[in-house]
Amino acid sequence: MIKVECDGEVLEFSNEISANEVIKKAYGKKSGAVAALVNDEEKDLSYLLTQSCRVEPIQDNSNEGLYIMRHSCAHLLAQAVTELFPNAKPTIGPPIDDGFYYDFFMDPINEDDLRRIEKLMKKIVKQNLPIERQEHNNETLRKMFSDNSFKMEIMDDKIGQEVGSSVYKQGNFVDLCRGPHVESTSKLRWFKLTNTSQAFWRADSSRETLVRIYGMCYSSKEDLQNRENLLREAAKRDHRKLGKDLQLFHIDEMVGQGLVLWTPRGTIIRNELQQFISEHLILQGYQQIYTPHIGKLDLYRTSGHFPYYQDSQYPPIIKRDTLRKLSDENCTCGELSNLMSDGEIDGYMLKPMNCPHHIRVYTSQPRSYRDLPLRLAEFGTVYRWEQSGEISGMTRVRGFTQDDAHLFVTEEQIEQELLGCIELVKVIFGTLGMEDYRVRIGLRASDSDKYVGSPEKWNTAEEACRNAAASLGVEFSEEPGEAAFYGPKIDFVVKDVLGREWQLGTVQVDYNLPERFDLTYVGSDGEKHRPVMIHRAPFGSMERFCGVLIEHFNGMFPTWLSPTQVHILTISEKHKKYAEKIAKTLRDLALRVEVDSGDDTIGKKLRTHRKMRPAYLMILGDDEQKNETVSFMGPDREQNTGILLEKFISDITTEIKSKL
RNA sequence: GCCACCGUGGCUUAGCUCGGUAUAGCGACUGAUUCGUAAUCAGUAGGUCGGGGGUUCAAAUCCCCCCGGUGGCUCCA
Known part of the structure; x- marks a missing residue:
């Protein structure tokens, strides 16, 4: 006798019986079962039950x-x-x-x-x-x-x-x-x-x-x-398609693969975002700097980025005289490469990251514990030789601008500063309504010796990352083996419309570069101490972030980001003057306005202008002109007729100021 | 970088199998129209077919190489 528990009941059978037969008996012929769970183990429906057990169907529409x-x-x-x-x-x-x-x-x-x-x-x-x-x-x-x-x-x-x-x-x-x-x-x-x-x-x-x-x-x-x-x-909101349709950016084969040309409309979005970040940098006590796009090979030899990561860098720039001399000596490419690696030939490199430059700003002055934490920020453009097959639109490119910053901190300040970094990311994502992201904490792999820094320091830093993430109530996953060799990190990952994940913001603790560049500060004890570095970029890069943002908003940007905020359409040419007057009033308030007073029908103009997805479409005709009012459709697509201009202005400026 | 596919005026696109110098719409421009919520009418200009080489009397159409793009793989310090 076999007792089978199924659907809360106990069925009895005198002989062995297949899971399928039991499920059919309990759930009927159209149970939708594709397999069975026998004592919590997945089995085929044909699995023969030879002793008493529990059986449940696995439905075809379950995970x-x-x-x-x-x-x-x-x-x-x-x-x-x-x-x-x-x-x-x-x-x-x-x-x-x-x-x-x-x-x-x-x-x-x-x-x-x-x-x-x-x-x-x-x-x-x-x-x-x-x-x-x-x-x-x-x-x-x-x-x-x-x-x-x-x-x-x-x-x-x-x-x-x-x-x-x-x-x-x-x-x-x-x-x-x-x-x-x-x-x-x-x-x-x-x-x-x-x-x-x-x-x-x-x-x-x-x-x-x-x-x-x-x-x-x-x-x-x-x-x-x-x-x-x-x-x-999803294909319709692909940022590569929208970027072209809405004239936000252009990638030109004559300029080069993966090199983004920011067109006027895209530049507005980028500038607004940079402005937005800059405001928060001030609030958080950052100092902004500018550094050049190239640096000497020696800088990268010291940082360790050259020659070890040559494959993912544009080739170095060698001085003309040196090249000529080597050419006269019939030097081969291989020899040239070796001479550069050995440090016998110097040259310059497009910077693959900003840290070395920022470090040299740090070392430009003696630093004391009173200077720390020193927070240096730059919208820094870097160049990386990504594999050709990897390049895609704005999300994977060869030249990009990081909203980068490096924090030079004492060991004790790590956790507090990590917290600040995460807060910044949270503010940015929150403002833009990007709620669907996950936080990943990259930790050491237990069995690898590729990591620099003592295990004790790693423990502290990893714990600091955990605490920073946890104290803000953000859900996070810990992923051993995902850390960089120089320190643990916190990554912010968002999904695009196709479900592909993109890493945007990142916060990384670094014990390596302070060592390599022999960074010091004078402590309260009068002794020299080694600071710790934190790399962080809440957007990741302007290019990738804007690419993701285009898809996130489906090209319909909130008013403060919209390349053109108000498109004014006239009913007929006789309203041109009134339209110009309104446009001037709005432009004087720094609003981005476009006027179409051409001779197309209003239907045609609406059709044309809607394609560019402005925040506001304003229509001006006899009624508006006579009453000094405006009619418009805003982001909510609702038609508003005969609104006083003052009212419109106060509403739209409030909306922009509060970044709605 | 690897595999498959794709590349025709600013955009979308016909033609490519069976070779004989390219089809249409949108857009642009000109003129007419002055119009109240998703395409007013008429006309004009614009491409040598991603680039180079080859086969051929003749190539957008066939072959080769290169460049660029798409989807994956790999990579992402």
């Missing part, structure tokens, strides 16, 4: 259920691929957010192949092939997959020599897998293959290159369509 379906869908993909491309070797195929992927060792495929594969998958779904689990010992498994070195490698690592494991079979396709899976291919109706890419076996670029095929998979047609709609909508 766990979707995960299982997506995993099964990956198998379905592999079945189709191996049928169409018999030489393809399946490697791994996990479920991911919204779908799945599978990596194959095979020749690259194109879009047509992808559609052929998808078609075959649909056919297999219709065939309603049962998906069966089989248990095998290690020896048998190795025989089964002897022609697939990748699967063999997985077995070497994961399963070891002794233990047997399971495979799943559908039709003629068998895959090494611990499951569970849906019971039949017919359960996998709502999927779509999305794209292919190249990946490396074990994410190691020195290993085999694989063809990765991505797909999405849902439990219902509606969910799949919703996802497709979401992606379509």
Whole structure:
């Protein structure tokens, strides 16, 4: 007698019975179950219950259920691929957010192949092939997959020599897998293959290159369509598209990859943001500085950025005389590079970060404990040679301006100063309504020796990071191994419309550079002490932040940020004078105003100007002119007719001042 | 950097499979119109098809190289 607890009731069976039968009995035939939870362990529906236990269904629309379906869908993909491309070797195929992927060792495929594969998958779904689990010992498994070195490698690592494991079979396709899976291919109706890419076996670029095929998979047609709609909508607010449409920035192939040209309208947004930050810097006791865009190689030899990070830097600038001399001596590029690394040749480098310059501002004067914390801030432009394939719009570029600052502090001041930094980030994100961000604390990896600074100092700094994050009531995650080699950090990560995460603000503790530059301050004891540095950039970079902001606001910026705040449209040309008069009044108040008194119809003008998404669209005609009023549509899209100009002015200026 | 795909006037785009110097709309400009809430009418200008090379009597169309973009991979001190 087997007693099975299911849906709060205890059912009794005289013989062993499958989880599926029990669930059907308790929940009916259309339970929506794709797998079962047997004593809290995920099992196939076909799993045979041989003794008393608890059973619950895993629904197809639950996170766990979707995960299982997506995993099964990956198998379905592999079945189709191996049928169409018999030489393809399946490697791994996990479920991911919204779908799945599978990596194959095979020749690259194109879009047509992808559609052929998808078609075959649909056919297999219709065939309603049962998906069966089989248990095998290690020896048998190795025989089964002897022609697939990748699967063999997985077995070497994961399963070891002794233990047997399971495979799943559908039709003629068998895959090494611990499951569970849906019971039949017919359960996998709502999927779509999305794209292919190249990946490396074990994410190691020195290993085999694989063809990765991505797909999405849902439990219902509606969910799949919703996802497709979401992606379509997201594409519309892509900052690269809006940046072009709204004339916010331009990236020109003649200027160079990843080099942003800020157009007049985009520059307004950037300036407003910088102004906003500057105000808060003053409140927090920062001092702003300017430093040049280049520095001597020696500066970066001291900081350690040269020659070690050469791959991600623009090549150095060598003096003309030196180059000429070396050229006369038939010096090769390799020799030149060595001479630079050795310090025998000097030159200049575009700065890949601002810290060394700021450090030299620190050392320009003797410092005492009374000077600390010294907070030096700069909107500093840096240049990094990002891989060409990584560059994208404003979010990943080769030249960008950080809202950077370096705080030189005593050991005891770290926590207090971290707190200030986080507060600043919080104010900025709060003002802009960016509530959907996460805080990540990067800590040491326990097993690595790449870190500089004593373990005691690290403990203090890590604790300070935790306390800073916690005391502000921000939710945060601790991630060991995410720290920089020179100190722990707090990162602020936001998601874009497509769910991709972007790191924006960052706060980092640094024990390394003070050491390398031999920074000191005189303490109250009259002795020299080593300060600690804190790097922080609440926006990260102006480019990335604006890119994310464009998508966040869908191009409809709050009035204080809007490149053009009021667009004045006239009903006919005879209202031109009145429009100019209103425009002048508003411009005198430093409002950004555009006037369209052309001969288009009002309908046409509305259509044209709405495209630029100004904060206010103002319409002026006979009624307004006669009564000295204005009519407008504001950010709320509501029509306001016959409003006194004074009222409009007081409302819009209040709105701008309070950054609503 | 790697794999796949893409690149036609300011923007969107037809043509490319089966080679014979390019299609339309928006925008711009000119004129008419002076109009009350998502496209007034007519006309004009503007491209040699991302760049270079090759095949050919002839290339936007076929081949090669390069540049740029998109999606991923890898990377992000």
